[in-house]
Amino acid sequence: MKRAYTGLSSAIFSLLLGLVASHVYAQQPPVAIAIHGGAGTLTRDAITPEQDAAYREILGRLVDLGHQKLLNGDAGLDVVVDIIQALEESPLFNAGVGAVLTWEGQHELDAAIMEGYSLRAGAVAGVKTVRSPIAAARAVMLASPHVMLAGPGAEAFANEQGLQMVDNSVFTTERRSQALLRYKAQQQAGITPVVDTKFGTVGVVVLDTAGNLVAGTSTGGMTGKRWGRIGDAPVIGAGTYANNASCAVSATGHGEYFIRHQVASDICARVQYLGVSIAIAANQVILGDLVEVGGDGGVIAVDAQGNVAMPFNTEGMYRASIDGLGNRIVAIYGEGE
Amino acid sequence: MKRAYTGLSSAIFSLLLGLVASHVYAQQPPVAIAIHGGAGTLTRDAITPEQDAAYREILGRLVDLGHQKLLNGDAGLDVVVDIIQALEESPLFNAGVGAVLTWEGQHELDAAIMEGYSLRAGAVAGVKTVRSPIAAARAVMLASPHVMLAGPGAEAFANEQGLQMVDNSVFTTERRSQALLRYKAQQQAGITPVVDTKFGTVGVVVLDTAGNLVAGTSTGGMTGKRWGRIGDAPVIGAGTYANNASCAVSATGHGEYFIRHQVASDICARVQYLGVSIAIAANQVILGDLVEVGGDGGVIAVDAQGNVAMPFNTEGMYRASIDGLGNRIVAIYGEGE
Numbered sequence: 001m002k003r004a005y006t007g008l009s010s011a012i013f014s015l016l017l018g019l020v021a022s023h024v025y026a027q028q029p030p031v032a033i034a035i036h037g038g039a040g041t042l043t044r045d046a047i048t049p050e051q052d053a054a055y056r057e058i059l060g061r062l063v064d065l066g067h068q069k070l071l072n073g074d075a076g077l078d079v080v081v082d083i084i085q086a087l088e089e090s091p092l093f094n095a096g097v098g099a100v101l102t103w104e105g106q107h108e109l110d111a112a113i114m115e116g117y118s119l120r121a122g123a124v125a126g127v128k129t130v131r132s133p134i135a136a137a138r139a140v141m142l143a144s145p146h147v148m149l150a151g152p153g154a155e156a157f158a159n160e161q162g163l164q165m166v167d168n169s170v171f172t173t174e175r176r177s178q179a180l181l182r183y184k185a186q187q188q189a190g191i192t193p194v195v196d197t198k199f200g201t202v203g204v205v206v207l208d209t210a211g212n213l214v215a216g217t218s219t220g221g222m223t224g225k226r227w228g229r230i231g232d233a234p235v236i237g238a239g240t241y242a243n244n245a246s247c248a249v250s251a252t253g254h255g256e257y258f259i260r261h262q263v264a265s266d267i268c269a270r271v272q273y274l275g276v277s278i279a280i281a282a283n284q285v286i287l288g289d290l291v292e293v294g295g296d297g298g299v300i301a302v303d304a305q306g307n308v309a310m311p312f313n314t315e316g317m318y319r320a321s322i323d324g325l326g327n328r329i330v331a332i333y334g335e336g337e
Numbered sequence: 338m339k340r341a342y343t344g345l346s347s348a349i350f351s352l353l354l355g356l357v358a359s360h361v362y363a364q365q366p367p368v369a370i371a372i373h374g375g376a377g378t379l380t381r382d383a384i385t386p387e388q389d390a391a392y393r394e395i396l397g398r399l400v401d402l403g404h405q406k407l408l409n410g411d412a413g414l415d416v417v418v419d420i421i422q423a424l425e426e427s428p429l430f431n432a433g434v435g436a437v438l439t440w441e442g443q444h445e446l447d448a449a450i451m452e453g454y455s456l457r458a459g460a461v462a463g464v465k466t467v468r469s470p471i472a473a474a475r476a477v478m479l480a481s482p483h484v485m486l487a488g489p490g491a492e493a494f495a496n497e498q499g500l501q502m503v504d505n506s507v508f509t510t511e512r513r514s515q516a517l518l519r520y521k522a523q524q525q526a527g528i529t530p531v532v533d534t535k536f537g538t539v540g541v542v543v544l545d546t547a548g549n550l551v552a553g554t555s556t557g558g559m560t561g562k563r564w565g566r567i568g569d570a571p572v573i574g575a576g577t578y579a580n581n582a583s584c585a586v587s588a589t590g591h592g593e594y595f596i597r598h599q600v601a602s603d604i605c606a607r608v609q610y611l612g613v614s615i616a617i618a619a620n621q622v623i624l625g626d627l628v629e630v631g632g633d634g635g636v637i638a639v640d641a642q643g644n645v646a647m648p649f650n651t652e653g654m655y656r657a658s659i660d661g662l663g664n665r666i667v668a669i670y671g672e673g674e
Contacts, residue, residue: 032595119597119630125462125489125567146566147596150463151488153565228490229483230462236573238601259458261482262574262602273610293456 029307030324031070032207035063037093038200039252039298042316042332055318060330061084063320076208077115082215084134087202089172090216094200099171099220101180107171109133109220110234116213116242123234125150131164134218183224203250205302213248215240231255237265248273253297282309367643367661368407372400374430375537376635379653379669393654398668399423400657413545414452417553423469423553424539428510430661431537432561436508436557438517444508446470446557447571453550453579460571462487468501471555495618521563540587542639550585552577573604583609590634598626619646
């Protein structure tokens with residue numbers, strides 16, 4: 001009898017605990033995060049097992065770190081900047097250290113950040129000496145009356161704001177120097193250069209505990225770029241967009257198509273005006289419109305419910321996510337891999 | 338009898354002529370054009386009768402010229418560039434000659450153009466020595482693989498393309514020099530400067546006989562701007578956008594708000610996805626969303642049927658239009674004036 005009583009008591013206790021836990025879970029606002037490290041001709045043949053493991057390690061580590069910060073109640077804006085800074089510091093990606101080189105052998109870095117609650121945004125284009133372009137973008141948003149600053153003016157502003165300034169060569173890696181040499185040799189031989197389509201642009205989108213959506217993107221642009229070319233990353237609405245009424249998006253790919261097609265804001269407009277899910281909206285744009293015109297690339301997107309979509313029309317996209325239900329993905333190639 | 342016969346014959350002839358004419362008119366595809374020369378605190382008190390007449394004269398002359406070119410079958414792209422170049426050459430507007438001065442006393446000019454059939458686009462930001470920024474934007478679109486070029490790189494590209502290069506001082510006018518002096522004096526006295534809200538950005542949108550929608554914008558930005566600030570004009574989707582599926586829009590106003598709210602592409606997204614008219618879509622954005630956040634300015638918009646909308650939330654906007662039915666407007670202040 002004692003034993004039966006204990007058993008019954010234990011069962012009731014478990015039931016109550018379950019009710020309390022599910023109540024707490026339901027009360028806890030969802031958080032979500034998605035990260036990309038670029039899309040392109042990423043196939044198993046082109047990537048060594050060591051490279052594969054290195055990319056998965058950093059993507060997995062950073063998505064877990066960002067998720068934990070969000071669970072701790074950190075503001076989405078800070079989480080996006082923190083995680084992108086870690087990607088900027090990694091030579092694996094085309095942002096900050098490891099950025100590609102321009103035709104003149106320099107690094108011209110672009111970044112943008114946008115917050116969906118206020119529609120505040122900040123962007124820098126063509127900066128050469130700011131250690132963290134995403135931090136400069138945040139400073140533009142928070143400490144200037146402007147949204148977009150470019151070139152030496154943007155650097156002067158970042159310097160006034162006390163951001164760390166470095167020599168341009170800090171960003172240079174052997175791999176990118178070789179890529180520029182190959183590109184220039186092909187150009188000068190009259191061969192259409194095999195464009196480095198492993199676009200390593202990095203981006204992060206999050207939903208934080210306050211229900212705020214934030215998107216950020218940082219990139220070195222295209223190998224061999226000229227004439228002060230600005231790609232989609234720092235163009236609000238093209239490579240970066242966030243609006244609490246719809247979604248937050250960061251893009252990676254052939255930037256000119258992403259500007260012309262307003263990729264980030266078009267996905268959010270479809271969510272807001274057509275009432276479709278971010279998965280459908282992102283697929284329509286990335287697997288529909290962009291494929292029709294040959295616009296290679298992909299996006300990460302998150303909505304106010306914590307749903308995540310990460311479509312791409314290339315062989316692969318370095319990506320990782322933890323959605324509002326806790327589902328975790330770290331992947332490089334096609335779905336399920 | 339002869340006379341009655343003649344009268345009858347004449348009546349029949351007139352009837353036939355009318356039928357033929359209306360048939361020809363119905364067969365003739367509609368063309369439409371709208372022009373703006375900036376929005377701001379434009380009231381009858383602030384503008385002398387001579388200034389009023391001068392603005393109306395150039396706006397009326399150019400809208401008629403552009404309309405005639407469209408009727409002649411000229412491509413929308415050429416008409417937009419031709420009319421904007423005339424506005425750039427006029428010292429009355431904040432674009433090209435007559436552009437405002439930066440904090441450093443220079444002119445940094447921005448322009449963009451987009452064509453709705455192909456979604457091709459070109460933009461330049463922060464150019465100092467290109468005589469016609471809108472021509473440079475068209476060259477970026479037609480002769481480069483890029484959409485957006487900035488600073489000295491954009492100038493090098495324009496020079497390679499054979500565009501006319503000039504000394505920066507060519508754009509300077511006494512009126513703008515005085516405006517900068519006032520602005521700096523107020524800033525340095527710790528007074529919040531009375532922002533020159535007569536934003537004189539210029540823009541043109543057209544529907545041509547091929548059914549193509551084109552939008553273009555050219556500007557000197559804001560008096561006293563610093564740090565390589567880029568406004569909305571050269572940002573595709575913010576100040577300039579065209580898509581044959583919806584509309585063509587050129588904006589003028591407080592650029593930061595126009596970037597954050599994706600004004601030009603949001604108006605077109607509402608037309609495309611919500612199925613509302615350009616008048617409703619443009620009013621929702623300009624008189625609704627932007628008013629809520631204090632984003633001063635206005636737009637001109639045209640759709641594929643030749644409808645024109647020109648809402649603004651400031652006291653006035655220099656504007657002129659001839660819609661697909663031939664209705665002609667030249668105005669500065671509120672509706673009907």
